[in-house]
Amino acid sequence: MEERLTKAKEQFEAFLKERGMRRTAERSEILRKALEFDGHFDIERLKQAMDDEGFHVSLATVYNTVDLMYESGILRKHSFDGQQARFEVAANNHLHLVCLQCGKIREVSDRALFPAEAPKRLPGFHVSYYTATFYGLCNACARKNRQEQKKRAKN
Ligand SMILES: [Zn+2]
Numbered sequence: 001m002e003e004r005l006t007k008a009k010e011q012f013e014a015f016l017k018e019r020g021m022r023r024t025a026e027r028s029e030i031l032r033k034a035l036e037f038d039g040h041f042d043i044e045r046l047k048q049a050m051d052d053e054g055f056h057v058s059l060a061t062v063y064n065t066v067d068l069m070y071e072s073g074i075l076r077k078h079s080f081d082g083q084q085a086r087f088e089v090a091a092n093n094h095l096h097l098v099c100l101q102c103g104k105i106r107e108v109s110d111r112a113l114f115p116a117e118a119p120k121r122l123p124g125f126h127v128s129y130y131t132a133t134f135y136g137l138c139n140a141c142a143r144k145n146r147q148e149q150k151k152r153a154k155n
């Protein structure tokens with residue numbers, strides 16, 4: 001397991017201990033699976049991934065555990081326009097490009113768009129992390145729309 005994932009695991013276990021909560025087999029499995037996701041996931045996708053592995057837990061348990069992981073700071077939560085909450089392992093700062101048509105999310109971590117000094121320009125506020133969301137059309141959808149427009153124009 002990658003170092004950052006090991007760290008996330010340790011952080012979550014320390015959090016549970018601090019809260020006086022047990023590290024159950026179910027919680028450990030949900031944690032492991034969540035850390036395996038490369039990028040964003042929603043609760044249902046996580047539950048599905050666990051079912052696929054033959055590890056059956058209730059949706060409520062997945063919800064609760066993901067909430068705990070979020071509270072412990074190892075997950076970030078995003079509520080993109082018109083979509084259910086998405087989670088991702090807290091890592092680098094990045095932008096989200098959300099396609100309004102197909103819902104696909106792309107991540108961009110271009111330094112030019114993310115000036116390192118930005119948090120310092122917010123006096124009286126301590127920034128933990130920052131993100132921004134750009135809404136629009138992905139290339140595939142834009143192309144599809146153009147083709148459909150052409151088709152309509154011919155008819
Ligand atoms: Zn799209």
Ligand SMILES: [Zn+2]
Pocket residue numbers: 040088094096107
């Ligand atoms: Zn992201």
